[in-house]
Structures are given as structure tokens and as C-alpha cells.
Amino acid sequence: MKTLAVYNLKGGVGKTAASVNLAYLASQSGLRTLLWDLDPQGAASWYLQANTEEIPDKSMWRAGADIEGQIQSTAYDKLHLLPADLHTRHLDTWLRKDGARDALLQRLKPVNRRYDLVVLDCPPSLSHLADNVFTASDLVLVPTVPTHLSLRALKTVIDYYEAEGYPRNTLKPFYSMADRRRLLHRMLIEQPPKMIKDVAKTVIPYASAVERMGEHRAPLEVFESYGYAAEAYRDLWKEVNAALKKT
């Protein structure tokens, strides 16, 4: 089982859109996939039409508890969901009680044989939860809008990641919500700053089709597979899958 996090300290950069689309594409490629929504906003759960009566409570964080009973199936073959709601805001506190940075990793152990891939949709913060995510993940994708402020947030993440001893090659930025009509976006895409010379080749464009995921409450591929945004997510999945295989 591999674990892929979609993470950024910065909010509103396309983490949830990427989590849902990549998890769906992974499942359609045949991988038994679990999307774990770690964000109290519950956006990924909402996109996947989670049953909100069965949201995990803190019992899953008690010593010895496992996550299996909280997992839901989705409308899609091979794609399961561990949903979130406002309870999830306590996640940091529960994890702190656990103390170690590997609490999330430990919670995933019981499902190790049941899934090929776990996708973690993370909330925008750099907290104890983030350390647990970094510890549990084989690859951490960081959607980054091609603007100066987004790159500044990314630098904060990279500096922290390196300072805490996480291997830099497991942190993979990709450009998200890119608008090629904007000179700054084009410049930063064509000449990425040195700190992200490993930025993914695939650029996720700014596209209204992605916003329509909220109308359909479904992955983009399900309702508009012909567009350029859907194609970009397919390309990103190929690139990420290849990177995961090397981990």
C-alpha cells in the first residue's frame, strides 16, 4: 500500500480537487483506493456524496482503535472514503494525545492489505497533523498557484520539511489553477524558481469545469472527461503514479 498526501499550508489552491480526481483516476486504473478526508470542511466527502450520518468520531483515535469500521464505499468501484465533518477539527488534539508523529501511520496499518493506495486530503495548516501526514506518506503533492505568495508558502513548507528531516524527494510541487493568460503565471511556469526545479511537468489549468465538480458532486472525469482540465488530471495521475512506483 502506498500513501499519497495532497497538502499545502496555503488554502484554496486545489488540494481537494486534486485529491478527489487523482483518487478516482487511481481507482479506475484498478488500484484499490481509499480517500481519507482529514479536513473538517469535509469537501472531499461532500464531492463523493458521503453518508454524513456515519462520520468518524474520536473513537477511532483511541488506543488500539482501527479505521476499518468508519470506511464507506462510494458510487465508484474500488474507491472508498473515510469521510470528515466538523468532528475532524479535533484531529490535532487527538493526535497530540497520541504524542508521536506516527499515529496516522499506525491507524493505516490495519488496512495495509485492503488498499493499494491511500490518498490524504489535508487541511491547510502546518500543525502536528501535518507532521503525521508527512510521516505516513510516500509522496506529498503540493498544489501551488503560480503566484509570489503561493511560492512563499511553498518555500515555508519546503524549509520546514527539510529542517525536520523529511526527505525532500518525497515532496512534489505541481502548478495548480494556472491561468496562461496571465504573464506572471506563464513566467513562473516557464521558468520555475530554483527551489522547485522538480516541479511536476503537468500543470493543472484554471478551468470552470473543475468548479463544476460542486454541481455534479463527482470527479471531473465522470461528467466531463473530454475537456483539457480532465486531460491534465489524467496526465498528473500518470506522473504521480510513476513517482509513487519509485518510492
Ligand SMILES: Nc1ncnc2c1ncn2[C@@H]1O[C@H](COP(=O)(O)OP(=O)(O)OP(=O)(O)O)[C@@H](O)[C@H]1O
Ligand atoms: N483548476 C481549477 N480551476 C478552477 N477552479 C478550481 C480549480 N481547482 C480548484 N478550483 C476551485 O477553487 C476552490 C478551491 O479548490 P479546492 O477546494 O480544491 O482547494 P483546497 O486547496 O482544497 O482548499 P482548502 O484549503 O479550503 O481545503 C473551489 O471552489 C474549487 O472549485
Ligand SMILES: [Mg+2]
Ligand atoms: Mg480542501
